[in-house]
Amino acid sequence: MxxxxxxxxxxxxxxxxxxxxxxxxxxxxxxxxxxxxGSPPSAKSTKAAGDADRGRAVFSGKGVCHYCHGIDGNLNQRPHLTADTVTLIAQLNPPPVDLRNSNVLRLKTDKQRARAILDGHPGTGMFPDTTMTNQELIDTLAYLALLRGEGR
Ligand code: HEC
Known part of the structure; x- marks a missing residue:
């Protein structure tokens, strides 16, 4: 036995x-x-490796970025959320920013954005994403560039 x-x-x-x-x-x-x-010269080539379409899927999928930033970065277009979540998001101070409007964005480099996504954005309600893979992060950054009108 x-x-x-x-x-x-x-x-x-x-x-x-x-x-x-x-x-x-x-x-x-x-x-x-x-x-x-840590190596700025290679940052451009890494950027090219990002796939904005896949980034979009992460943004509005497992990344749940669209909960706060809206579908395709449109703050007025949120997915269906429970009333509790809606209330929580409405209480965020500062509120989620319009990722399509580069005039109001404060982070200037993909390195800063990567840190905000992985570690959370200090002083804001944006929590860290601990499940994102390196490739998903690069894809998301490519998608964010597209939202800002910088992408291809
Ligand atoms: C809980 C709500 C919430 C979620 C979920 C969220 N964010 Fe944010 N995000 C915020 C808030 C709040 C800010 C800060 C706005 C400010 O600085 O005025 C912010 C800021 C940012 C910034 C910096 C903008 C700048 O000023 O340059 C980026 C980039 C960003 N978010 C991307 C993402 C991505 C990508 C995801 C998904 C992985 C995500 N966010 C998920 C709430 C959220």
Whole structure:
């Protein structure tokens, strides 16, 4: 007969292994991103690798950016949200900014934007996105450039 405790322990260490494995991947991604963020000459070529269409899917999908910034950055066009979420967003101070209007935007570089997305925008209600992959981030940045009218 299989000892149940042993079975649980085996399962547990396997879970740990998976967990550590995931962290390893996360760290590799972060390291890669830092390389990219820290070297301005290569920033342009990385920008070209971003796919604005995929960025749009992230923006209005798993990134839930559209909750606050609106569908396609249109603040008047929000997805269907629960009343609680609507109330919370309405209370944000400062309110979510119009990402299509470069006159009101304060961040000037993709490096700053990447940091705001990954770490959260300090002093605002914008929370960090901890699930975004490096590629999704680059795609989102390409999409944001498109919203500002800078994209192709
Ligand atoms: C909870 C609401 C909320 C969500 C969700 C959210 N944001 Fe924001 N965002 C804000 C607020 C509030 C600000 C700050 C506005 C200001 O500085 O006046 C902001 C600022 C920004 C800025 C900086 C604009 C500037 O001034 O240059 C960018 C870029 C941005 N958001 C992109 C995103 C992206 C991409 C996502 C999804 C990954 C996202 N936001 C999700 C609320 C949100």
């Amino acid at each position: 299989i000892d149940p405790t042993r079975k649980i322990l085996t399962g547990f260490s396997f879970a740990c292994f998976l967990f550590v494995g995931c962290w390893g991947i996360q760290f590799t991604e972060i390291a890669e991103m830092n390389v990219w963020a």
